[in-house]
Amino acid sequence: DEDRGLDEEATMVMVRRLDALQSNVGGEVRMVEAGLATANATRSGFWALVTLWQDQVHGRARLLQQRFQRDLQDKIVSYLKEAGGDMPAQVSLGELPEEVQREVVALQEQFREEIQPLVKAQTEDVQELVQCDSHRNRLALFR
Numbered sequence: 001d002e003d004r005g006l007d008e009e010a011t012m013v014m015v016r017r018l019d020a021l022q023s024n025v026g027g028e029v030r031m032v033e034a035g036l037a038t039a040n041a042t043r044s045g046f047w048a049l050v051t052l053w054q055d056q057v058h059g060r061a062r063l064l065q066q067r068f069q070r071d072l073q074d075k076i077v078s079y080l081k082e083a084g085g086d087m088p089a090q091v092s093l094g095e096l097p098e099e100v101q102r103e104v105v106a107l108q109e110q111f112r113e114e115i116q117p118l119v120k121a122q123t124e125d126v127q128e129l130v131q132c133d134s135h136r137n138r139l140a141l142f143r
Contacts, residue, residue, distance in 0.1 A: 007139040011041035014143050015049065028063055041142075043135050050129060050142070054122060061118040068111040075103055 019036060035052045039045065079100045080087055093101055132138040 004136050004139060007136060008041040011049075011139050011143055012039070015039070015041075015053070041139060046135065046138060046142075050126065053142075054126065057118055057121045061115060061122070064111065064114050064118070068107065071107055072104065075100065075107065 016036070035048075035055075039049045039052055041049055076091055076096070077087070079096065080091070093104060096104065129138050129141055132141060
C-alpha cells in the first residue's frame with residue numbers, strides 16, 4: 001500500500017467537520033476533544049480513530065435509549081394521572097387504553113427507526129472496515 005497521506009488528511013478533515021457540525025447544532029454527544037486532538041488516520045492511528053468514532057456512535061445510541069425511556073414513562077404517567085387512580089409500580093401495555101397503546105407502539109417504532117442506523121454503524125460498518133484489504137480502502141470506506 002503506497003503512502004496515503006492525502007487520503008488520511010481528507011479523512012481527518014471529514015471527522016473534524018462532522019464534529020464541528022455537531023457542535024453547531026448543539027449535538028449532545030460529540031467526540032472526546034482530547035481524543036480528537038490527537039487522532040489521526042495513519043495506519044498506526046486508524047483503529048484508535050475508529051474507536052473514537054464508535055464511542056461517539058455508542059453515546060448517541062445511549063442518548064436515544066434514554067430519550068425513549070423518558071418519553072415512554074412520561075406518556076404512561078400522564079395517562080395514569082389523568083385516570084386519577086393510584087400510581088402502580090408496574091403497568092403492562094395490555095392494561096392501557098387502545099389510544100395509549102397506539103402511542104406507545106408509535107414511540108417504539110420511532111425508536112427502532114432511529115436506533116437501527118446506529119446499531120449498523122457499530123457492527124456491520126466496523127466489520128466492513130476489518131475486512132478491507134488495504135489501508136486505502138479502509139480510509140475510503142470510513143469517509
